[in-house]
Amino acid sequence: MEISASQVKAFRDKTGLPMMDCKKALVEAEGNEDKALEILRKAGAKTMAGRTDRITQEGRIVVFTDKAKNVTAMIELLCESEPVSNNADFELLATALAEQLATGPGAETPAELLAQPFPHKSGITLQQFLDELFNKIREVFRLSRIIRIEGNTSSYVHHNKHIAALLVIDGEDSLAARDICMQVASMNPPYLRKEDIEPSIVAKELELQTKQAKERNPNKPDNILQKIVDGLMNTFYAERTLLSQPFVKDPSKTVQQVCKDAKFEIKKTIRWVLGQEN
Secondary structure (H helix, E strand, O other): OOOOHHHHHHHHHHHOOOHHHHHHHHHHOOOOHHHHHHHHHHHHHHHHHOOOOOOOOEEEEEEEEEOOOOEEEEEEEEEOOHHHHOOHHHHHHHHHHHHHHHHOOOOOOHHHHHOOEOOOOOOOEHHHHHHHHHHHHOOOOEEEEEEEEEOOEEEEEOOOOOEEEEEEEEOOOOHHHHHHHHHHHHHOOOEOOHHHOOHHHHHHHHHHHHHHHHHHOOOOOHHHHHHHHHHHHHHHHHHHEHHHOEEOOEEEEEHHHHHHHHOOEEEEEEEEEOOEOO
């Protein structure tokens, strides 16, 4: 079948793909653009499957909250280069993935999410949009992590989209909760509360601090030594547990005190760094 140059150009403008690829697909599809588009998608998916060994160290983390459903979703979409991570279509895909995960039926795996419809774009799945984007850019994309949380949350995503933090809370989201999210993203405390630290670790630290306090203050009475050890242990807890840390915006208060004043309780923290599995 003869395909006119104008038809090829129009199809190329629609897809953003190379002219010869568009012509070849149109010829194979006998001029049917829908079939030609599907041919290009399948070809692109095959090409991408052969490039799975490529390093994907750039990308973005996106959080979307559906206030009506009281559901929050977070996704990590990786690519190969920084310019592509800032591409408008890549950003659109990442945002759509988070939105669909929050507003749709949910998904247990990235593949399950990608099979779902693209929000606000009828007749296309998220996977099809990803395949089309790969055909345009020819970089490997990986939807590496997804999480969906039902219930009250607070969130923070750093401006470079490489670090994000979520708080699962009992109470309402507030400015204080969002500030604490920023603190989690920045300070990365390994534990939420003192009780979360393994007793053996605490016992070992207590033994060490007690021994050092006695060596440095051999003439101090036991009650003074105990106060010294208590202070050292408070520092130990503040370095490792979020609730014991000084609040970044008011170091005169602990995070625990800020939560109490704002009338919410932190149930769980989640922190992602781009490309780093927890």
